[in-house]
Amino acid sequence: MVSASGLHDIDLTTKIGSLTLAYPTLMGSGCYGSGEEFAPFVDLAKIGAVVLKSVTRHPRLGNPTPRLVHTPAGMLNAIGLQNPGIEWYLEHDVAKFAGRPCTIVGSVAGFSVDDYAYVCELLGQRSEIAAIELNISCPNVASEGETFACDPRLTGKVVRAAREVTDKTLIVKLSPNVTDIASIAREAQSAGADALAVINTVRGMAIDVETWRPRLGNVTGGLSGPAIRPIAVLAVYEVARAVTIPIIGQGGIETTSDALEFFLAGASAVSIGTANFTDPRVPVRIVEELRAYLAQRNLRSLSSIVGRANVGFANAQQYEGDEG
Amino acid sequence: MSTTASPCGTFDATILDRRELAANVVLIGFDAPALVAVTRPGQYVMAVPPSGEVASTALGIYEAQGTRGSLLFFVVGKRTTELAGLRPGDGLSLTGPLGNGFDLSSNPRDVAIVAGGVGIASVLLPAQALLAAGARVRLFYGARNRELLVERERFEREGCEVILATDDGSAGHRGYITQALERAEPPELILACGPTPMLRAVASVAETLGVRAQLSLEETFACGVGGCWGCVVPLIGTSAQAPNFPPLERGGSDVVYARICKEGPVFWAHELRW
Structure with a gap:
């Protein structure tokens, strides 16, 4: 047994590309504003990183309302990438990220390969931003937003274009709304991704039976929360078998046990989104409880459990045969 | 509207009293000195239903005196049903006080x-x-x-x-x-x-x-603290409450979506474009 005083000897640092995070907890893009919104409720120095809300080449007003619907064990959202555009963002927002007590990861969304390259190049020049997440999987924009993450060839193109313009750690956020997430993960890795964020929200909708209309202004939305956790755990499990770069697991994590499922499936870090809406203290609690969990098992580092439940598939032979 | 941030946080409140004011209308008093001390008129809290199985819900702060605050709400769904089940002595997690509140600085008569x-x-x-x-x-x-x-x-x-x-x-x-x-x-x-x-x-x-x-204004909230941009209302860009967004001549817009939870929930009627 590691004594209670030894809890702090337990190594929770996590390497994501060239980033070293003090804690394996990221706050999901679009769920956490720019971090400062949550500062009154949680000690930002005790979280690994904040992934900022996505920025695009041009300003975007975002989707009409309603943008949110609560659903069983989760919620649907369709915000529509509301943001001031990269030019305004660089002038008015980025400097404010400098003094934050945790690592700041930028997020870039776009509608063409050129858009991604343009925004990544500009954002990549800023020292306030430690890494860039490529949001190639937003389900809530009119057309192309998610297309990139749904097609291995397009994923490769957009990641290569971003890779060419920045040396910053590149995290590629994948969509669960695909037939074979492993093939897309492999393509992202070979195009130069340093890490993968798995998964973005699951497409969904809700209908008002009184008005006979979709309940979201955007008609469709992205489902998050515990409702999607098993989908996300499987996606991490599959992706972990396909790539060697680190995976940031995300999708409905609310407790330490939830986070552990992702680590055991193959994630090196986890990202927390919707759970912060219920209790902003969740990320700090998970870190404390992870230490205790590892200590109880005489383990000194989190990395020692990553992927330990990943035993392949029950019909592995057939599965691998299908792959070939 | 007032833009001064108040010292808010997440507090473990204790339920002091509970009254049913009408069928499905409940008033619960709670003890949360730090929260009550800084509450301004028109602010609200995000209350976490005790089971932890449903999202938190935004409720206006009805009373705030001494160390006691209260919430007055209609029982309309799962979340308010759970909150209505609270009894004196029970704990309740409250995040707040949130939002700008009413602006009474003009000293109206x-x-x-x-x-x-x-x-x-x-x-x-x-x-x-x-x-x-x-x-x-x-x-x-x-x-x-x-x-x-x-x-x-x-x-x-x-x-x-x-x-x-x-x-x-x-x-x-x-x-x-x-x-x-x-x-x-x-x-x-x-x-x-x-x-x-x-x-x-x-x-x-x-x-x-x-x-x-x-x-x-009221709207479905997710985070309640300005992090998710889910609860918005169209507002003129020249409003003091308008969020950071480029004007029309910079490729932006003269009407922008403001967060009801953060820039609001109180807005000047003549500045809304809804």
Whole structure:
């Protein structure tokens, strides 16, 4: 047994590309504003990183309302990438990220390969931003937003274009709304991704039976929360078998046990989104409880459990045969 | 509107008392000294239902005195059903106080407060503040029926002139409370909280009367603290409350979506483009 005083000897640092995070907890893009919104409720120095809300080449007003619907064990959202555009963002927002007590990861969304390259190049020049997440999987924009993450060839193109313009750690956020997430993960890795964020929200909708209309202004939305956790755990499990770069697991994590499922499936870090809406203290609690969990098992580092439940598939032979 | 951030946080409150004011209308008092001490009129909290199985919900802070605050709410779904099940001694996690609250800095002398249904929950604190400053306060209070006009005597006791309206005519005017507002002597300022159709009507009456109005808006919230941009309303870009966004000549817009939870929930009626 590691004594209670030894809890702090337990190594929770996590390497994501060239980033070293003090804690394996990221706050999901679009769920956490720019971090400062949550500062009154949680000690930002005790979280690994904040992934900022996505920025695009041009300003975007975002989707009409309603943008949110609560659903069983989760919620649907369709915000529509509301943001001031990269030019305004660089002038008015980025400097404010400098003094934050945790690592700041930028997020870039776009509608063409050129858009991604343009925004990544500009954002990549800023020292306030430690890494860039490529949001190639937003389900809530009119057309192309998610297309990139749904097609291995397009994923490769957009990641290569971003890779060419920045040396910053590149995290590629994948969509669960695909037939074979492993093939897309492999393509992202070979195009130069340093890490993968798995998964973005699951497409969904809700209908008002009184008005006979979709309940979201955007008609469709992205489902998050515990409702999607098993989908996300499987996606991490599959992706972990396909790539060697680190995976940031995300999708409905609310407790330490939830986070552990992702680590055991193959994630090196986890990202927390919707759970912060219920209790902003969740990320700090998970870190404390992870230490205790590892200590109880005489383990000194989190990395020692990553992927330990990943035993392949029950019909592995057939599965691998299908792959070939 | 006031833009000064108040010292908010997440607090473990203890339930002190619970009353059913009408069928499915509940008032719960709680002890949370640090929260109550910094609450301003028109602010709200995010309350986490005890099971932890459903999302938190935004509730206006009804009373805030000494170390005791209270929440007044209608039981309308899973979350409020769980909250209504709380009993004295139970714990409750509250995040807040959140939002800008009403702006009373102009020191108005004659104010009409318009409340519809559960909107009454957010207007006791501004009424008390105005009365304490010596203002005349008229409460225009509408609900579906007499039973749902909860706490009306409380406002009378505080010193408000109370004008009532019900859909069925069981108390006060039969019809909408905004019709009563329209016929009344124009106030210097209007404060309103209630369902969106009522707020739209208040905005229209205010414009007709040439009176400025502050509306406390409601919308489905997710985070409640400005992190997710889910609860928004179109606002003119020149508003002091408009979020950071480029103007039209910089490829932006002269109307932008502002967060009801963060920039609001109180907005000037004439600055909304909804």
